[in-house]
Amino acid sequence: MKHQQIDQYAASLPPDKRASVYGGTKSGYDARLRALNTSYTAPDNLRRLAGRIKQHAIENLDTYLPQVEARMLANGVKVHWALDGDEACGHVHRIMEERGAKKMVKAKTMVSEEIHLANYLEKRGMECLETDLGEFIIQIDHDHPSHIVKPIIHKNRREIAASFEREGLGAYNDDPEVITARARQFLRHKYLAADVGLSGANFVSAESGRIVLVTNEGNSRFSIAATKVHIALVGIEKIVPRDRDLGLLLNLLARSATGQQLTSYTEFISGPRTANQPDGPEEMHVIFVDNGRTRVLADDCRPILRCIRCSACLNVCPVYRQTSGHAYRAVYPGPVGAVLSPLLAGDKFPEMADLPKASTLCGACNEVCPVDIPIPDLLLRLRDRGKQVGSKAAAAATPPMGAFGTLAASPALWKVVMKTGGLSALYPTFLMPAAGKTWVRTRGMPKWRGGKFRAWMKDRRAKTKPLEK
Amino acid sequence: MGTSRETILKRTADALAPLKERAAYPDFNDSVAVMPALDRAGDLWAIFSERAKLVHGTPLSGSPAVLANWLREKNHARGYCDPALLPQFGEALAAAGCEVETAFDRARVDDYQFGITRAEAAIAETGTLVLTDGSTSSRLAALAPWTHVAVLKREQIFADVATAVASLPADPNVIWCTGPSRTADVEGILIEGVHGPGVQVAFLLE
Ligand code: SF4
Numbered sequence: 001m002k003h004q005q006i007d008q009y010a011a012s013l014p015p016d017k018r019a020s021v022y023g024g025t026k027s028g029y030d031a032r033l034r035a036l037n038t039s040y041t042a043p044d045n046l047r048r049l050a051g052r053i054k055q056h057a058i059e060n061l062d063t064y065l066p067q068v069e070a071r072m073l074a075n076g077v078k079v080h081w082a083l084d085g086d087e088a089c090g091h092v093h094r095i096m097e098e099r100g101a102k103k104m105v106k107a108k109t110m111v112s113e114e115i116h117l118a119n120y121l122e123k124r125g126m127e128c129l130e131t132d133l134g135e136f137i138i139q140i141d142h143d144h145p146s147h148i149v150k151p152i153i154h155k156n157r158r159e160i161a162a163s164f165e166r167e168g169l170g171a172y173n174d175d176p177e178v179i180t181a182r183a184r185q186f187l188r189h190k191y192l193a194a195d196v197g198l199s200g201a202n203f204v205s206a207e208s209g210r211i212v213l214v215t216n217e218g219n220s221r222f223s224i225a226a227t228k229v230h231i232a233l234v235g236i237e238k239i240v241p242r243d244r245d246l247g248l249l250l251n252l253l254a255r256s257a258t259g260q261q262l263t264s265y266t267e268f269i270s271g272p273r274t275a276n277q278p279d280g281p282e283e284m285h286v287i288f289v290d291n292g293r294t295r296v297l298a299d300d301c302r303p304i305l306r307c308i309r310c311s312a313c314l315n316v317c318p319v320y321r322q323t324s325g326h327a328y329r330a331v332y333p334g335p336v337g338a339v340l341s342p343l344l345a346g347d348k349f350p351e352m353a354d355l356p357k358a359s360t361l362c363g364a365c366n367e368v369c370p371v372d373i374p375i376p377d378l379l380l381r382l383r384d385r386g387k388q389v390g391s392k393a394a395a396a397a398t399p400p401m402g403a404f405g406t407l408a409a410s411p412a413l414w415k416v417v418m419k420t421g422g423l424s425a426l427y428p429t430f431l432m433p434a435a436g437k438t439w440v441r442t443r444g445m446p447k448w449r450g451g452k453f454r455a456w457m458k459d460r461r462a463k464t465k466p467l468e469k
Numbered sequence: 470m471g472t473s474r475e476t477i478l479k480r481t482a483d484a485l486a487p488l489k490e491r492a493a494y495p496d497f498n499d500s501v502a503v504m505p506a507l508d509r510a511g512d513l514w515a516i517f518s519e520r521a522k523l524v525h526g527t528p529l530s531g532s533p534a535v536l537a538n539w540l541r542e543k544n545h546a547r548g549y550c551d552p553a554l555l556p557q558f559g560e561a562l563a564a565a566g567c568e569v570e571t572a573f574d575r576a577r578v579d580d581y582q583f584g585i586t587r588a589e590a591a592i593a594e595t596g597t598l599v600l601t602d603g604s605t606s607s608r609l610a611a612l613a614p615w616t617h618v619a620v621l622k623r624e625q626i627f628a629d630v631a632t633a634v635a636s637l638p639a640d641p642n643v644i645w646c647t648g649p650s651r652t653a654d655v656e657g658i659l660i661e662g663v664h665g666p667g668v669q670v671a672f673l674l675e
Contacts, residue, residue: 081474134654176655218650218665272640279608298484374484
């Protein structure tokens with residue numbers, strides 16, 4: 001039987017990678033649990049509340065988008081809109097070109113991965129340097145991030161040390177302290193030489209037009225302290241109604257992502273630097289990116305747009321832990337990715353329709369989600385859709401259900417099979433097909449219990465005689 | 470402001486039009502996410518100090534000489550000082566043998582071992598320092614040197630995150646620093662001082 005693509009990937013994953021991913025997710029999971037439970041007596045109530053705020057926000061985007069735009073314009077921010085990745089990249093490129101800018105330093109943003117910004121700019125002769133340590137390592141290795149918060153969760157220090165040596169960042173040394181110090185030294189001069197700083201946004205307040213950025217390393221702060229132009233790429237679903245919502249959301253985000261009470265740097269940016277400030281951008285641009293989001297908004301899976309990219313669902317997912325993020329073949333891995341990636345794929349949905357099956361439906365992702373997204377429900381809806389559109393990717397490794405379908409559709413046949421099914425216990429295992437043999441090698445055949453329901457139902461009817469008319 | 474704006478707004482409106490009911494904005498108290506263990510009426514500097522230490526921040530308090538001697542002990546001899554703080558700190562720093570500049574020269578970024586700037590506020594609940602463009606004389610000086618000292622006054626300390634959010638200053642650049650710059654990207658091992666300061670001092674001037 002042909003296996004699902006994700007299973008094939010997992011089977012080929014070297015043991016040390018699997019161990020790295022497992023260790024990284026486990027520690028993330030533990031840290032989250034500790035942080036939430038030591039801080040709050042009823043963290044679940046907070047998750048539900050945050051979910052309701054975000055659900056309200058996305059269901060009223062038609063009000064909030066024009067509102068936030070007006071606020072930003074009043075704050076002196078230049079606002080741009082991009083229907084898709086190409087248009088978003090085009091905006092960035094044009095802004096840089098108009099200013100004769102050649103060098104960009106970028107903080108970690110998932111949207112920039114989604115639209116392949118670095119690639120776009122490099123092809124046009126511009127430098128686009130990742131500054132988050134993990135993303136920087138991904139960039140020099142021509143690799144892809146495999147986790148939303150910990151992009152190099154799949155790498156160990158020896159691989160990183162070898163990459164640094166190859167790139168001329170000093171002789172081989174795999175001490176994480178040395179690796180970090182070298183990156184610090186190298187990157188600070190890059191910031192200072194750059195023309196443009198690019199960031200994403202974790203939240204955008206419709207009330208004040210503030211964009212909120214969180215980083216632990218301080219790289220987004222440096223990117224917009226050293227450069228003259230700040231560009232923020234913002235998915236349209238990042239909007240929250242009011243500033244006051246941020247207190248709750250920031251508390252939940254940091255705890256869910258890394259087990260901190262607050263991320264080391266939380267920045268509230270509403271425009272270019274003030275007149276008295278010697279450092280930082282003279283202009284700020286915000287690019288609102290659709291790239292499939294309005295399609296998701298029209299879909300009954302729209303609650304996935306609440307996601308605040310904390311990675312808690314990745315860390316807790318038994319499938320993610322065994323397969324790693326690359327197995328999901330898209331920018332967003334794990335349970336959130338299994339929902340979001342097929343939806344964002346648009347016409348290519350059938351090619352990604354196997355992802356919703358990469359789940360045991362255990363429900364853990366829903367339980368940890370800081371905005372309480374019912375991921376298992378959404379996965380089920382997408383599984384159904386995969387079937388409806390006849391996706392080949394989704395059908396792979398699905399046991400043939402034809403025989404079952406015939407039986408289930410015919411009460412008489414069903415009765416016969418249920419009555420005689422007990423005979424299967426007599427079926428000699430050496431005659432079984434290969435898949436059956438694999439099954440019984442470590443397990444016994446279950447005891448046949450078919451055919452009892454009809455008898456029970458009849459009996460029940462007899463006992464509870466319907467009232468005479 | 471071309472057609473993409475209109476298209477996105479139209480698509481958004483069309484996507485939401487079929488909804489019979491829109492989720493209402495929930496009713497909640499600003500302090501829902503305040504940690505219940507926090508004693509909001511207590512000594513906020515004491516709470517701040519305790520919480521700052523938990524995130525490996527360095528709370529110090531006293532006269533300018535206390536800070537100057539601490540810097541000297543750390544072998545910090547060269548740094549930056551906000552010109553507005555020089556009248557208070559200049560003498561003590563000079564006495565301790567610390568040389569300071571009041572303009573941050575980005576061409577010599579590696580020459581500064583420390584940067585002293587003013588904090589806008591602090592948050593006791595999380596041990597967080599609040600910086601703004603208005604109160605920070607140089608963004609780079611508060612970020613690039615290994616040690617950043619944010620000078621704070623007692624009355625500037627908010628009890629909790631919710632209060633700090635409710636009182637966000639009208640400044641285009643409000644930064645909350647909770648402990649030093651850090652990463653755990655390499656095998657999940659915590660390393661401090663990635664791009665920003667490896668040592669984050671909150672100095673209560675008394
Ligand atoms: S779906 Fe929920 S748990 Fe998963 S990354 Fe998004 S916010 Fe976090």
